[in-house]
Amino acid sequence: MTAKLLKVTPLGPLTFSKENNNTTNISVNNISKVPVLYKLQSTVWGKFKMRPRWGVLLPNEQTQCSITLNQGAELSKRALDRVLLVCMTAPINSVDMDFTSAFWRRNICYDPMVEKHSFSFEQSKDSMKRQEQLETDARPSAPIYWR
Template identity: 30%
Template sequence: MDPMIIVSPKDKLRFSKTGERECLLHLKNSVNTPITYKIQTSSPSKFRVRPRFGVLQQGESVHVAIVLKHDVKLKEGFEKDKFLISAMLAPPNLNGPEDMQMFWKQVPSKPYKMEQHCVCCVYDVLKEPVECLCCQRSKMIDNPIDTIKPCVDVQENQIIIEEKEEDLCQVVKETVENPKNLLEIRMWRTQVMQFIMALMLILITAGCGYLLKKQSEIDIQTEIGCCVQDIRFRLKQDKQNKLTCPQKRWYY
């Protein structure tokens, strides 16, 4: 089924930071009867649409101005802002803007014979200007070394990347063709890890034994010291007792 209204551009409206902040949306009636249209935006705080409503007779067209407000900052490559163009067959008593606004307020959100088109807003990224062929030739004549050097660097980097890719492909190919070699490598790695873990366990056990031996020697030395001090203390006590309590003499 042919469309009721032709929208141009039909997909994207393009805005630029350095260019005009206004885009034109071209609408054309492609049926044999009058139609009415309405334009809605997902960001009414950013854009002004003139006119938002209208009636198009058979074969008639209109340019709708989509103006971006001056206090709005553009975001490059951001397509969140959209416009919805709705079109329906116009009733015979639809004359002025007030009648059209009242008519669209009474229309349900999804009527049976409504045609809708969605257009996104795109903010173009500024690109560096491309030099003409004559400028490139003159630059090569003036500074041939500076012009050729970037190309040589790019070629060298490309060669290195290709060599690395070839080596990786060779390894993958050998692995796929000889899975036995891959299994042997994994077994060898497992054995090496087991040997390292066993060696670490032996070292830990030897360290614990050495610490226990040292601790026992320290305990024995401590007990001997305590015994010696006890003996010395007792000898000192006995000596003091002899001095304070002299032996009795017996006379006959």
């Protein structure tokens, strides 16, 4: 696939912060001349909530997608958590849930005609400092046996 279908912003690692309820947003623009079918999927089941999960964008149409880190979930320390936005030219112009789900089952993400955008994540610096402080406070202090 040579021509890009979607322009996705921001490009860098997405940041989750407690102030935004662990939610971050991405902007998805159809920069092609044909309708594009897109879908968000995660490499880790149950860690993220994504809205909208999939849809069809007409030429020059734009949408906002929100990605939320579920309550109680933590990002992996080695930055292995990813969300993929996969897209390809739409076989139809309207959204039909049964047809779309069947379409994605037949057209898996290893297909060379599927355009992929990958997102990595990081926790905000303030949240990380607070988490480190909580972990330090929770550690028992070593007893002193000599004086």
